[in-house]
Amino acid sequence: xxxxxxxxxxxxxxxxxxxxxxxxxxxxxxxxxxxxxxxxxxxxxxxxxxxxxxxxxxxxxxxxxxxxxxxxxxxxxxxxxxxxxxxxxxxxxxxxxxxxxxxxxxxxxxxxxxxxxxxxxxxxxxxxxxxxxxxxxxxxxxxxxxxxxxxxxxxxxxxxxxxxxxxxxxxxxxxxxxxxxxxxxxxxxxxxxxxxxxxxxxxxxxxxxxxxxxxxxxxxxxxxxxxxxxxxxxxxxxxxxxxxxxxxxxxxxxxxxxxxxxxxxxxxxxxxxxxxxxxxxxxxxxxxxxxxxxxxxxxxxxxxxxxxxxxxxxxxxxxxxxxxxxxxxxxxxxxxxxxxxxxxxxxxxxxxxxxxxxxxxxxxxxxxxxxxxxxxxxxxxxxxxxxxxxxxxxxxxxxxxxxxxxxxxxxxxxxxxxxxx
Amino acid sequence: xxxxxxxxxxxxxxxxxxxxxxxxxxxxxxxxxxxxxxxxxxxxxxxxxxxxxxxxxxxxxxxxxxxxxxxxxxxxxxxxxxxxxxxxxxxxxxxxxxxxxxxxxxxxxxxxxxxxxxxxxxxxxxxxxxxxxxxxxxxxxxxxxxxxxxxxxxxxxxxxxxxxxxxxxxxxxxxxxxxxxxxxxxxxxxxxxxxxxxxxxxxxxxxxxxxxxxxxxxxxxxxxxxxxxxxxxxxxxxxxxxxxxxxxxxxxxxxxxxxxxxxxxxx
Numbered sequence: 001x002x003x004x005x006x007x008x009x010x011x012x013x014x015x016x017x018x019x020x021x022x023x024x025x026x027x028x029x030x031x032x033x034x035x036x037x038x039x040x041x042x043x044x045x046x047x048x049x050x051x052x053x054x055x056x057x058x059x060x061x062x063x064x065x066x067x068x069x070x071x072x073x074x075x076x077x078x079x080x081x082x083x084x085x086x087x088x089x090x091x092x093x094x095x096x097x098x099x100x101x102x103x104x105x106x107x108x109x110x111x112x113x114x115x116x117x118x119x120x121x122x123x124x125x126x127x128x129x130x131x132x133x134x135x136x137x138x139x140x141x142x143x144x145x146x147x148x149x150x151x152x153x154x155x156x157x158x159x160x161x162x163x164x165x166x167x168x169x170x171x172x173x174x175x176x177x178x179x180x181x182x183x184x185x186x187x188x189x190x191x192x193x194x195x196x197x198x199x200x201x202x203x204x205x206x207x208x209x210x211x212x213x214x215x216x217x218x219x220x221x222x223x224x225x226x227x228x229x230x231x232x233x234x235x236x237x238x239x240x241x242x243x244x245x246x247x248x249x250x251x252x253x254x255x256x257x258x259x260x261x262x263x264x265x266x267x268x269x270x271x272x273x274x275x276x277x278x279x280x281x282x283x284x285x286x287x288x289x290x291x292x293x294x295x296x297x298x299x300x301x302x303x304x305x306x307x308x309x310x311x312x313x314x315x316x317x318x319x320x321x322x323x324x325x326x327x328x329x330x331x332x333x334x335x336x337x338x339x340x341x342x343x344x345x346x347x348x349x350x351x352x353x354x355x356x357x358x359x360x361x362x363x364x365x366x367x368x369x370x371x372x373x374x375x376x377x378x379x380x381x382x383x384x385x386x387x388x389x390x391x392x393x394x395x396x397x398x399x400x401x402x403x404x405x406x407x408x409x410x411x412x413x414x415x416x417x418x419x420x421x
Numbered sequence: 422x423x424x425x426x427x428x429x430x431x432x433x434x435x436x437x438x439x440x441x442x443x444x445x446x447x448x449x450x451x452x453x454x455x456x457x458x459x460x461x462x463x464x465x466x467x468x469x470x471x472x473x474x475x476x477x478x479x480x481x482x483x484x485x486x487x488x489x490x491x492x493x494x495x496x497x498x499x500x501x502x503x504x505x506x507x508x509x510x511x512x513x514x515x516x517x518x519x520x521x522x523x524x525x526x527x528x529x530x531x532x533x534x535x536x537x538x539x540x541x542x543x544x545x546x547x548x549x550x551x552x553x554x555x556x557x558x559x560x561x562x563x564x565x566x567x568x569x570x571x572x573x574x575x576x577x578x579x580x581x582x583x584x585x586x587x588x589x590x591x592x593x594x595x596x597x598x599x600x601x602x603x604x605x606x607x608x609x610x611x612x613x614x615x616x617x618x619x620x621x622x623x624x625x626x627x628x629x630x631x632x633x634x635x636x637x638x639x640x641x642x643x644x645x646x647x648x649x650x651x652x653x654x655x656x657x658x659x660x661x662x663x664x665x666x667x668x669x670x671x672x673x674x675x676x677x678x679x680x681x682x683x684x685x686x687x688x
Binding site: 403 | 425442444447529530531532533534535536537538541542544545550551552553554567569572573574575576577578579580581582584586622624625627628629630631632635636645649662663664665666668670672674675676677678680681682683684685686687688
């Protein structure tokens with residue numbers, strides 16, 4: 001009891017309090033707790049000592065940091081010039097109880113945004129089901145993708161043999177049947193896209209005698225809502241095993257890393273293809289709509305030899321584009337204008353010659369994967385955006401490029417003739 | 422455009438047509454892709470009109486069938502089925518009976534389920550190859566057809582395939598000719614009543630008018646005002662772009678060429 005009483009009684013030291021009140025007392029520093037700008041007073045109230053907040057800056061002026069420590073980080077980031085990469089938590093699946101298979105389109109050897117939506121949907125299904133599941137991603141052809149882990153791939157089956165490089169839906173179907181035999185995935189998810197996902201998904205569904213949901217946009221492990229009748233009807237149905245998912249069906253993975261462990265098939269079947277691919281047919285690149293062209297050669301104020309520019313576009317096989325200045329000056333027609341007031345392009349490769357990059361133009365090329373800039377000014381916005389910039393006279397660089405492409409084409413055709421002979 | 426071969430005289434083409442629906446008004450019409458398939462069939466059998474069979478499974482009194490007939494068809498074959506019946510099995514039998522060399526369909530129907538699975542299921546049932554998204558059939562010679570496939574971004578791919586095969590016709594195919602009212606009324610509807618199994622799976626589905634899909638929200642995960650400000654004002658900039666400033670012109674050109682080859686855009 002006595003010890004309890006001792007704790008209850010508040011014992012004051014009048015001298016210490018007097019020293020604490022007097023900041024000029026020689027013992028003041030020893031009595032006052034220097035580190036604490038805020039402390040509990042004797043009655044439990046939070047007491048702030050305004051003299052203790054902040055720090056003395058290098059020029060002797062007191063500085064108060066109201067950004068809660070974030071200011072230091074932002075200063076550091078500005079100096080290094082690049083935001084520091086955040087290490088996301090790793091999602092590990094040791095022994096998966098089941099698999100969900102995702103067959104990615106891999107346009108140009110990289111995961112498309114649609115593929116990533118489908119991967120997000122796959123993880124939503126895994127989370128809703130009992131047990132530990134892994135997302136098995138099947139990719140055909142050579143891959144240039146470097147971020148399988150952050151896209152949400154637990155297991156990666158990369159079929160990059162030579163036979164998969166060309167168009168070979170029957171061969172791909174045979175490989176998927178082998179996956180079905182070895183892994184028995186709970187669900188097969190395909191992007192419902194013109195890049196091959198729909199075709200492959202339909203083939204697999206017909207082979208497995210499944211009734212797939214197409215243009216599915218709201219999927220959980222029990223019910224699926226999908227579009228029917230040309231997008232005018234919503235069909236609510238039980239979730240089938242084969243799903244072809246619409247774009248933006250689920251949120252992409254952005255808060256975790258995944259293992260992306262490589263797996264292989266024990267047997268690789270080969271089939272005799274009934275469809276013989278005769279290769280791409282040459283189409284006039286300028287007949288392709290600018291908004292959907294794959295490769296655009298765009299001209300700006302830095303072009304002086306327009307004959308050479310048109311030759312370059314023809315030699316490269318690129319669709320022609322232009323900045324607003326080139327159109328206003330009458331060198332290019334209005335429908336070739338790229339940017340906010342012209343066309344918003346979706347090209348995979350955008351070669352900008354003599355365009356410094358007004359913000360309206362940069363908005364128009366926001367969806368382009370690779371931007372190549374040829375410019376005289378190394379500090380312009382286009383060079384900051386580009387993945388490859390050549391600084392110099394555009395006429396000289398384009399002339400050299402034309403020569404080299406012609407030489408490359410000639411070399412290819414010689415090699416092709418030798419193969420044929 | 423037309424096949425330049427002696428084979429085309431006895432080329433037997435079957436086109437499957439469905440009831441279309443206008444995307445805005447919802448009015449019944451000839452389906453866009455199906456009418457392009459009829460158009461392609463008419464072009465392929467220009468010198469042998471008897472070689473084209475236009476098939477429909479469903480209600481023979483359907484008014485939109487007349488707009489297909491108005492494209493210059495003498496008759497349309499209709500397999501009269503219950504609306505809830507599964508059309509795959511009777512269509513497969515019919516195609517085998519009429520000995521079709523090429524079967525043309527649309528990619529996806531504008532009414533009903535519209536899953537685009539019918540050509541695939543028929544191909545699986547008959548054991549024929551299927552060529553999806555065809556823009557044109559260039560030539561048929563010695564039992565091999567040369568087909569142009571429509572790819573995204575306006576590209577085309579040439580494919581050779583042995584007859585018989587199934588092709589689904591893309592919207593990139595030549596546009597359908599106008600439908601004339603008089604010939605449409607005069608065309609004959611050859612109806613045959615076929616017993617078919619009911620599609621039991623579909624009966625458990627709920628169908629409703631399509632809801633507008635919610636737009637994906639841009640979630641900003643910034644915690645402080647400074648980060649939010651940065652997220653709102655940041656320009657899209659590629660990090661680590663390669664800048665060639667001092668290099669000679671030929672080196673710069675070679676670097677650009679290498680990148681173009683790596684991306685596979687030089688054809």
